[in-house]
Amino acid sequence: MAKPKHKLGMGKTVGLILAGLVCFVLVNAALLHGTNLALFSPQGYIAGEEHRLMLYTVFILLDIGIPTLILFYFVAWKYRETNKKAEHTPNESSGKSLVFLTWAIPFAIMGLLAAVMWPATHRLAPRQALISDVKPMTIEVIAMRWKWLFIYPEQNIAAVNFVQIPTDTPVQFVLTADETPMSSFWIPKLGGQLYAMTGHQNLLNLMATSPGDYPGRTAEINGSGFAGMTFTARASTTDDFNSWVQDTRLASDVLDSSTYNKLLKPSENMPSTVYARTDPNLYNNLLVKYSGTHGGHAETATE
Amino acid sequence: MKEFLIGRLNLEALPHEWFTIGGTAAFFAMALLAVTVITRMKRWKWLWNEWFTSVDPKKIGIMYFLVSGFMLLRGGLDALMMWLQQSLSSGSSHGYLSANHYQQIFTAHGNIMVFFVAMGFVFGLINYIVPLQIGARDLASPFLNTLGFWLFVAGVIMINTFFVFGGQYAATGWLAVAPLSGTQFSPGVGVDYWIWSLQISGIGTTLGAINFIMTILKMRAPGMSLRKMPLFTWGSLCSMVMAVTVFPLLTMTLFLMFFDRYFGAHFFTTTLGGNAMMYTNLIWMWGHPEVYILMLPSFGVFSEIVSTFSRKATASYWTNVGGMTGVSAFALSVWLHHFFTMGSSADVNAFFGLMTMIIAIPTSVLFFNWIATMYKGKIKFDTPMLWFLGFVALFAVGGMAGVMMAVPPIDFQLHNSLFLVAHFHTMVVGGVLFGIFAGLSYWFPKIAGFRLNERIGKYAFWCWTVGFIMAFTPLYILGFMGATRRLDHYDASTGFRPFFIMALLGGIVIMAGVLLQIVQIIASVMQRRRLADPTGDPWGGRTLEWAVPSTPPSYNFTIIPEVTSRDAFLEMKKQGLPTKKVFEDIHMPRNTSSGIYISGFAYLLGFGFVWHIVWLIILGVLGILTCLIKRTFNEDTEFTITAAEVEDMEEKRIKKAHASRAGKDLGTDEDMGLKEFIIIVIKWALDIVKNKRWKKW
Numbered sequence A: 001m002a003k004p005k006h007k008l009g010m011g012k013t014v015g016l017i018l019a020g021l022v023c024f025v026l027v028n029a030a031l032l033h034g035t036n037l038a039l040f041s042p043q044g045y046i047a048g049e050e051h052r053l054m055l056y057t058v059f060i061l062l063d064i065g066i067p068t069l070i071l072f073y074f075v076a077w078k079y080r081e082t083n084k085k086a087e088h089t090p091n092e093s094s095g096k097s098l099v100f101l102t103w104a105i106p107f108a109i110m111g112l113l114a115a116v117m118w119p120a121t122h123r124l125a126p127r128q129a130l131i132s133d134v135k136p137m138t139i140e141v142i143a144m145r146w147k148w149l150f151i152y153p154e155q156n157i158a159a160v161n162f163v164q165i166p167t168d169t170p171v172q173f174v175l176t177a178d179e180t181p182m183s184s185f186w187i188p189k190l191g192g193q194l195y196a197m198t199g200h201q202n203l204l205n206l207m208a209t210s211p212g213d214y215p216g217r218t219a220e221i222n223g224s225g226f227a228g229m230t231f232t233a234r235a236s237t238t239d240d241f242n243s244w245v246q247d248t249r250l251a252s253d254v255l256d257s258s259t260y261n262k263l264l265k266p267s268e269n270m271p272s273t274v275y276a277r278t279d280p281n282l283y284n285n286l287l288v289k290y291s292g293t294h295g296g297h298a299e300t301a302t303e
Numbered sequence B: 001m002k003e004f005l006i007g008r009l010n011l012e013a014l015p016h017e018w019f020t021i022g023g024t025a026a027f028f029a030m031a032l033l034a035v036t037v038i039t040r041m042k043r044w045k046w047l048w049n050e051w052f053t054s055v056d057p058k059k060i061g062i063m064y065f066l067v068s069g070f071m072l073l074r075g076g077l078d079a080l081m082m083w084l085q086q087s088l089s090s091g092s093s094h095g096y097l098s099a100n101h102y103q104q105i106f107t108a109h110g111n112i113m114v115f116f117v118a119m120g121f122v123f124g125l126i127n128y129i130v131p132l133q134i135g136a137r138d139l140a141s142p143f144l145n146t147l148g149f150w151l152f153v154a155g156v157i158m159i160n161t162f163f164v165f166g167g168q169y170a171a172t173g174w175l176a177v178a179p180l181s182g183t184q185f186s187p188g189v190g191v192d193y194w195i196w197s198l199q200i201s202g203i204g205t206t207l208g209a210i211n212f213i214m215t216i217l218k219m220r221a222p223g224m225s226l227r228k229m230p231l232f233t234w235g236s237l238c239s240m241v242m243a244v245t246v247f248p249l250l251t252m253t254l255f256l257m258f259f260d261r262y263f264g265a266h267f268f269t270t271t272l273g274g275n276a277m278m279y280t281n282l283i284w285m286w287g288h289p290e291v292y293i294l295m296l297p298s299f300g301v302f303s304e305i306v307s308t309f310s311r312k313a314t315a316s317y318w319t320n321v322g323g324m325t326g327v328s329a330f331a332l333s334v335w336l337h338h339f340f341t342m343g344s345s346a347d348v349n350a351f352f353g354l355m356t357m358i359i360a361i362p363t364s365v366l367f368f369n370w371i372a373t374m375y376k377g378k379i380k381f382d383t384p385m386l387w388f389l390g391f392v393a394l395f396a397v398g399g400m401a402g403v404m405m406a407v408p409p410i411d412f413q414l415h416n417s418l419f420l421v422a423h424f425h426t427m428v429v430g431g432v433l434f435g436i437f438a439g440l441s442y443w444f445p446k447i448a449g450f451r452l453n454e455r456i457g458k459y460a461f462w463c464w465t466v467g468f469i470m471a472f473t474p475l476y477i478l479g480f481m482g483a484t485r486r487l488d489h490y491d492a493s494t495g496f497r498p499f500f501i502m503a504l505l506g507g508i509v510i511m512a513g514v515l516l517q518i519v520q521i522i523a524s525v526m527q528r529r530r531l532a533d534p535t536g537d538p539w540g541g542r543t544l545e546w547a548v549p550s551t552p553p554s555y556n557f558t559i560i561p562e563v564t565s566r567d568a569f570l571e572m573k574k575q576g577l578p579t580k581k582v583f584e585d586i587h588m589p590r591n592t593s594s595g596i597y598i599s600g601f602a603y604l605l606g607f608g609f610v611w612h613i614v615w616l617i618i619l620g621v622l623g624i625l626t627c628l629i630k631r632t633f634n635e636d637t638e639f640t641i642t643a644a645e646v647e648d649m650e651e652k653r654i655k656k657a658h659a660s661r662a663g664k665d666l667g668t669d670e671d672m673g674l675k676e677f678i679i680i681v682i683k684w685a686l687d688i689v690k691n692k693r694w695k696k697w
């Protein structure tokens, strides 16, 4: 078959494309200027550790990835048909040492990564209690359609789509859901997500390190109100937190079973609300409601 | 009575929203157009006899390409609609789609792209190429193969039926996670369409895969031991073995879901002992291998292309085969990495993280082997090779993103984010789809008898690659910003918007790439004489598919070749191709329409279940059984072409090939460029208007 007469100048095309990509990178960089890369500006202990781990992994991967890509395109370019100087050995298959390298390099890299991954997975397991001198705090979180209900059993207050926590205090979120599809509880700046599921209890330990308002939301799709199922996590000093608790105790609304049942009805984009008191049995009632369900509560809670 | 006749169907099910009306209108307009054209050209009989009932894997392959190509446009439209919504819907603006409608679109998009685009193309390539590569005249079970294809078509029609009846598709994400997909949270017919579309096409996949495993294991040309098998066939074998292993799992999971939804069972519900986490496990036990089922044939395609265009034997055949079999061996041991965030213990998470890293090893090995193959080669950069070069960069990035998420604590931050979305699109588009495009442009001369326009092909490639980078870099960034996937609306303070707009622009560039591919095909058809491939071996091929003429006769090989080495055709060329033709009697399978009828009844059965129409269900079941039983009693499934007839057919074929190359082509350039194409099209249109040619129609 005849070669196409009209040959695209390969060099010129590639040059153009590269120029385009540079422009593109610049545009993205400009857009990035001033935006907040949540995962790169962690405000909590766990998020910080996860961020570190991520950078570490990326460096290991790029260490091998970039040279490999460069080698790849270099070889492709060097042995192009039009390069008369390059050697050409059509039938030679690679020697044993090359084959060995082919397998050894990926093994080494993955081995290295696995050695990092295994202990980190244990250390940063969501249910792993955080070590600190400060007494840990428990917050019960119930995913509902489509809002988050936070109950403070020790302070006897509650809030919807809003949670305030003291900084440098380990907080254990006890996650579950009621009459709601699987949801995922995620505050990117404080740490990774965990599912909130009916009839099941998951423990997520987080600790904020600096005060601020951090957006949180469900990361798992759970119906038409999914996009609006957001909340604010406010980290403040212990003093501020305590005075917020005092203020909240004066709030006009209380969370009794009739309020709870109202909350249970599907609604979207609910504004944040606080409740002065909670019915202490609410959470236990939930346990009873789903007690027939497989993978019941006690299982994870005891670990 | 009404309940019996039409089940739950009612007037409200008919189209009444803009998108269902639009969809229905498009559906009927296209059907009407097709019917008129075929009727006017008096092509019904020909279509039925030569195509629909054909058991020739080459024709079935082409039909797969057509259906999947069409679905690619449909799924691509969905993609643009989603990005448009996300570009608009920030802060006080809520875009033009409701949350529910948006959720249906991404669900349909995912299902269509995975099941009806990627799977369809993969099966098309395997159908066309594998028999040629292994030197076979037909398949181990041609009937299973047509049945598989027509069940696939029934699935395609089923997933698009919701436009006409019901007006809603599942709004649950492409895997219909439980308990969201249960009747408690998804009462409408959307999820039922999802179940039956996947169920029907999934069974088709299982059947097709069984046939190809048998074909590859049993029908290879004499001398072709497994250790001499071409790499695309190896990739296909690995893929089909995985498909047979895990598709029954999907079938079963769908049945359990179906029991929940129809008979009020409690496998995956929130109450009465249901366990939704079980569903998540089951669906990913199928879902993870599924992504590799799509990937492995593409690995095979690339392995062939690297070797052909570097004009060098694969550097280490066993490394290449080992890489592919290694991936499939471990494919069923990593599924939990899709839900590290469900709360398993650290040991479980770490184990599956480890397995995911292990499976990344054979994948990376393939890369090094491809580099070694190019080393000291003599590389030509035709479009198939370009797709390969683009694939490598994208796949490396996507693979590294994947390995990052294989570390559970990192995944806690990236799971369900747009970073994840960027990862798998890099893999599925940059890996699977680029592999398919590479394969299609590589084998196009074999399939059509003429090669594709290289010039426009290169434009298309660059649009795809640049568009892809433009569209998905912002998604990686959005992931880092903490943006979750599947958002139909977000707060203005998040700052997501500029990135979504960038992504939309990238999507438009990709669409331009798709358009260019269509233009490329049309332009190539216009210049088919000039681009013709009279030798059957346009690239200097190494494997047996290049030993047969382009396009191959229905029986592929007049004489089944004797294979003595790995690059069988290269070896034959070295030995000198036989000049004297010998002919022999050939046994071929007869056409059958059973596959179509069974699939038709399967469709009715599915439709009956969606709408609870009992008589349709009974009719469907009885119809399927009757057709199957009838088919088993049909012993006249083969016929013989005598040697003399073969000789005659060969002569005719050669004459026809000559005739088709005679005459003049449009255009002045060897491979016409865009400008010339546009000028020709405008002239043609003007000519029609000026000379009132439409009156003839």
Ligand code: HEM
Residues within 6 Å of the ligand: B291, B292, B294, B295, B337, B338, B339, B356, B357, B359, B360, B363, B398, B399, B400, B401, B402, B403, B405, B406, B411, B414, B415, B416, B420, B423, B424, B427, B428, B431, B432
């Ligand atoms: C180097 C090899 C690969 C690794 C290490 C890898 C790793 C992962 C991980 C850990 C996830 C889950 C992330 C999450 O949900 O949080 C994931 C998701 C996914 N991957 Fe990969 N992957 C690899 C290759 C591929 C390939 C080859 C394909 C497709 C051809 C693919 C397609 C997908 C898809 C479709 C999803 C997510 C689907 C969803 O959640 O809807 N991956 N991958």
Ligand SMILES: [Cu+2]
Residues within 6 Å of the ligand: B287, B288, B291, B334, B335, B337, B338
């Ligand atoms: Cu996976």
